Amino acid sequence: MGIGNIFHAFQPKDKIFFVLFEKVTENLVAMSEDFNNGIKDFDLNDDTMLKRMSDYEHKNDELTHEIFVELGKNFITPFDREDIHTLATGLDDIADYIYASTKYIFLYKSPEMKAYSDFSLLIHKACLEIQNAMKNLKGFKNMDQVKEACIKVNSIENIADDLLSNSMVDLFETNDAINIIKVSSVLNYLEIVTDKAEDVANTIENIMIKYA
Template identity: 75%
Template sequence: MAVGNIFKMFQPKDKVFFVLFEQVADTLVNMSKTFHEGIQEFDQNDETFLQKMSDFEHQNDESTHKIYVELGQNFITPFDREDISLLASGLDDIADYIYASTKYIYLYKSPETAAYAEFSLLIYKACLEIQIAIKNLNGFKNTAAVKEACIKINSIENIADDVLSQALVKLFETGDAINIIKVKSVFEYLEIVTDKAEDVANTMENIIIKYS
């Protein structure tokens, strides 16, 4: 048996979940940062940006799958199995909807708007707070920091609601029916990302309440 496998046998089994959750959070930060930068330099004729988002989404899927595999193999978990599943699913949804937003921007050949950049910045900020929360959730070493990050995520979601409302008003004023349908759809996908981030924050807050 390889030395690495022997070492793994004696590692606390519940620790692997935090390692995987941190991997997912790191991927979301990198994905959202690249998304924000790509929106600002968007070129509908260059699909490199779309491919990058697809790669991040697949990377996140792999980490999420590993979490479910570990959940099926390990009896000892750091918190309720249902909460682990809920947190993994919520994080995966964020990546899925970031990718979906990018895909529909390309499919609809939707012209870049200032609101896209506003949304992408909010999404990036939300992912940064998720990263902070998950790192401090590890071993419940700093529950106050987790709560603070969750509060910030909720605030970001509220701001995103306002951005959506204002963007829709400006969009409808254009009177371009076809473009309205396309852009409105993208706006809704972008706003869903922040909704999913809030769902993740709520899940982490519930975990803290149970174990604090």
């Protein structure tokens, strides 16, 4: 066995989880950035954006599966196994609902609304804060930054709640029943993304309380 392999054999096995979570958050940040940019210049006749979101969603599925495989292989984990599972599932939900939002915009041929771009920007900001929280959670050394990032995610979710309410009011004033059904469905999917981001922030805060 080479010296590199010997060194690797004695490395803490729990480090793999932080590596994988960092890959997941990197994927979510890239996905949400592409989503935000794509919404700004949206074309219902061009499904390039939908395909990109599908690719990101599949990559997230693969990383989530990898986390679960490592969870089954490793006895030593950086925090509770249940928390690892909850965190991985929550992060995967964010990717699932970003993709679902994109898919239903295309399926419904949903007309463009300013609220879509407002939501997409909030989603991107939430993913950036989650990435920041996960980076600082490593080693449990920068808990102030973790807490601040989680608070920002919670604030973003509150803004998204208000955005949904105000957008629905404007939507119903159009008196276009078919349009209301289409757009309201998309708006709800977009708002759920921020709900899932808040769920992840809450999971991170629970981990921080237990182990910091």
